[in-house]
Amino acid sequence: MNFNIPALTPEFYLTTLPVLSLCVGALIAMLQGVSRRLGGENAVFAVVVLSLAVSLAAAVIYSPAVETSYLNGSYLAGVLARFGQTLILVIALTVVLLFRSTFLHDRFLRGEITALYLMIVTGMLVTVASEDLVTLFVGLELSSIGLYALVGYLNPSRRSQEGAIKYFVLGSFAAALLLFGFALLYVATGSLRLSEISQAAPKLLDHNWVRLGVVFSLVGLSFKLALAPFHLWAPDTYEAAPTGLTALMATTVKAMILVLVARFFAGSLASVYHVWLPALMFAATVSMILGNIMALVQTSLKRMLAYSSIAHSGYMAIAICAIGGGSSSFPIAAVLYYLVGYTIISLGAFGVLMWLENQENDNLILDDITGLAKKHPWAALAMAVFMFSFAGMPPTVGFIGKFFVFNAAITNQLYGLVIIGVIGSSISLFYYLRVIVRMYMVEPVKVAVPLAPVRSLVVTGILAVAVLANLALGTLFPEATMKWMVNTSKEVAASPVKTSATGNISH
């Protein structure tokens, strides 16, 4: 077996610029961590924002027309990868800005923390652009290991330590399960490349090791996506982590894993869909029921949003089920649309919480926000909009997202899942609307630590953009956005990968 050593063309550097820029930023941040002179808060902020902005600009501007793979098929540049990278970078940038304007700014803006943060984002960018199980695994673990460390280290307390340990143990366990699945798929198909696995898979339909491999991979990814019954870490970790990180975990990790699931299950393993479909349908059903019911009894807002995020994973899994073995790109587009909507809503809701929090009280409960509309009418209004969209009320993006997902499921005759999804949504109305009722219709109650948020132009701006984007996607442009998503997901459904001149494998 001989490899052609790839010649690194300018085109290659342009495609990988998003990743490279973050790597350079992380290295500089690491130096800032050990130098008092270079590591001032503003300098650290400048480096992290600059590297994220360069990366985002590169991801938006340069996009190859045809899906092309580089480095012996390890790095994939195409529309879907670009979409995932752009979404992740926008979230990461927003979270940095939110951190900067809240009480944790001096803890967050230190070299060693931002270095970890940039590496987490790097790992996610690599994962969504991977066409090879090696790169996929390395990117996934780069992001996960950084997150384990940050959850426990960003704002150390008994609670965050416990959350970090639970996240670490279950996350590594999930990684081991995923790897075992990959290993069995490798033995059965003889390749680590997704495109070659998809060619070899149909011949091995009844191979028991293949079945086991597919199921193990699905379980591993369900852990990371927090699908029930593999969700046990999610509420604890989401509650324990500083709220900015919770926002990052709830959105970017979902984005990364869903792009991966779309490419891996709907693309490569589409021919063995009868193996993974029942398992995923089961996970979706349990997530929607359990997530919504458990969210009813929570008093901590972060914990409630954690259970609600489990339920939303379930809704997104419905659309993945709808892909089945078919080659229609509509279900994938529905997932991506839902993902964009969920990202906007989550960032907004967690942004409001971040703004209200302070050092003494960084885990708000329902009593804390009771009567919020009197003291902070605009924050309460924004929160109300986000709760309405989470619940899926028109005219918000949450409604359109659910509409597309259920539509995709009905087209593919998954009536049972749709019924459960609708029941789940109606249960969820209760706890989302309870937040609104508490904010608007109940007199403030006495709490131990009163909230004293400082007015911040950045937070106001982010929340305003989130509210407007939410309403605009829900009313003015659902169709245009959906068309864009369908174009984005076409390459998964078709999926002939062109191998570039900069790297092909000859056996």
Add this chain to the structure above:
Amino acid sequence: MVSINHYLVLATFMFLCGTLGVLFRRNLLLVLMSIELMLNSVNLVFVSGSRLLGNLDGQVMVFFIITVAACEAGVGLAMVIALFRRYGTVDTNFLRILRG
């Protein structure tokens, strides 16, 4: 004659031992060791698959898995030390603030 199935069965057995260790052990160090055992059983599958197929991809994957496992152990042991400093033990039964 030792076939690929023998290796796979051995690896599955090791993997099951590791899984049971993660699920039932209460000592965080033993949990970490169980995770390592699971990762090593994966390595065994990759190496035997690579040998069977005459294809080096599996060996490459093993190098990456070993490296990532080392990183994971680094973060994990740091957490064990933090836990020990706070509670004087590495028993996971002490982790019971977050519930519900």
